[in-house]
Amino acid sequence: MNAGKMVCTACSCLCDDIEIEMENGTITGIGNACRKGSAFLFGSQNEKQRAGYLAKGREVEVESALDAAARLLSGARRPLLFGLDNSTLEAQTLGIELARKLGGVLDDSSSFCHGRLVEDILAGMLPTCTHEQIHDADLIIYWGANPHNAQPRHLSRFSLYAHRKYHEAGVKRHVSLAVVDVRESETAGVAHHFFRVLPGEDRDFIAAVIEGIKGKPVGKDAAEFLGLLEKSRCCVIFAGLGLTYSLDNDFSLFYELIGHMGKWLKPAVIPMGGHYNARGFNHSLYNATGYVNKVSFAGGRVAHGDEFSLLEQVRSRAADCLLVVGADLFSALPASLAALLDGVPVITVDPFYTATAGASTGVLGAALSGLEAGGTAVRMDGTVVSLAPVKTPRHLSDEQILKRLLEKLG
Amino acid sequence: MSKRDKLQPLQVFQLLPGTNCKKCGQLTCFAFAFALIGRENKPEDCPDLLTEQYKSSLDLLNEYFGGEVSVEKTGLLIDQEKCCGCGDCVAVCNKCQGTVLFGSGVIIPRNVPPVLKVIDGRVQVVCWESCKRCMNPPEYCRVCEERCPFGALELVR
């Protein structure tokens, strides 16, 4: 039996204290990982769940699967590369190179998740901080986020309970936790302050708080929220998908609030990314092209625009071949939109046999990052974490797969 | 997710024979109801409950108070189905392990191994001796139960 430490890649917390107990190359025990992480790591040993190498539905050797995928990609006129949120930074760099070589479109889930926030953080328009700097904060706000279900260990490892000034027993609390959400979630249940906003009404709530800052009379909730802000000297806002969707990706009013807050306190915003290296993809593409997503390399030039988002590409049936890396597109998209992909050849690179893999022309099973493959990744707060594998892989890593595809495409 | 409805002593008492036969070791059936909630007794300690007449009562009581051997020792009931392994209880327990010097806010660390640990995605008691409830005199801390977002922990004593 041996025990080792590894980094869990089930969510964007990238917990690096996971203890693994192995017997004859099989995981027998997992320490510290949450239910999500444990299910993910134990699930990686479930052969029924893992993806193999498939071409046109038949099981084939690695080489033929790679050949078939390369043929499909090189024959496509408008290929679309989607995903890479669950790949290491190294694989992402190769993915960008592949999209460039194919002259295709490149996008990831951040175009309908946190892309706008990360872009503005990278451009220096939005103040942010790392998890370590949260120790300076006296107010932690989860806005439209439900970490206990999406990133279960976030409170205990990075925010409230990890805060050095937090002490439950008898000592005056120096840090408050507030939740703004449509649902009285589990996180709201343990928060010191909960503000319920109805779906789509975040904009009205923000506007009311801004009115309050300007000295106008406001409602009870907005006044209480403003009271919290006024008492604070340093506030960290964890922005969840609830905020993005409620504001429909138009954050101008939210930024105005952050601007006002900046007059008397130090605000910071951290987007609560879902996939383990979603933020890493934004960083990689930003460094390569100046944009975080929705990029086209057609004609050897870099172009950016909403027409290059996955949703638009699928809706307008623009793409004639899809390479999906580490994403379950068919489960995540509205069914009416996914139906438009009927007849479009899809190649999936994924450790698990997902609904997307089931609907794909070619499947390339990959090693699980963190457990079977190494590399580096960017945590949700922008910190780079290195992954060291603890298990010998039976599959190629996504980095190796993308490298082989690049070689085959010449 | 709402916390599983706790049975009140009177509700437990209504499921019992009410003969006050003392065979369970308690003086009255009402005392036995309290002992069940505190996990000091098990439903099968009552001989009458084992008869056919009380089968439905026994099934219901077993559902609430059966199994979980370690609970007798610790008094901490962990509902594995409800635990998401977030480790909030582990973190707050570690944070409040120190003894607070009354009035000053100064915390004296106890330097003991952690009571709880998340194993295979669910929290487990690994060193009950470290709990403040095992100190002499005991300190009846409930912080793990209070801070569990899913209501998966319940201190029955």
Add this chain to the structure above:
Amino acid sequence: MKLIIVIYRDVFLWSEKYKKDRTDSWEDKAAFVRLAEQDLKALGISGDGKIKLSNSVGSIVVRALADSKGRSGYGFMPVSPLVNRLTSYGEGRLPNFKRIEVTAEATKENC
């Protein structure tokens, strides 16, 4: 009855996806909607009742559960491929994952 459905994440269902000895699919387990108690009463649903949610995109039948903290007019469903039969996407906007307008009615159909 008109309802607005909001999708949320559920850690327990997510973990279910990777279970080794999985006999029933997690999609079936995710086939529920949490509604305010007064809405359930208005729809005439009690216990383990079924509800049919439909809009211009499609329709689904799910179990209706009571949510003591729910608000009338709003329902919450966990993320799953099932709920995506009701979601839609219009140009220049985000998909309506967090605000799906549906018509709800009690039904005896199976999920």
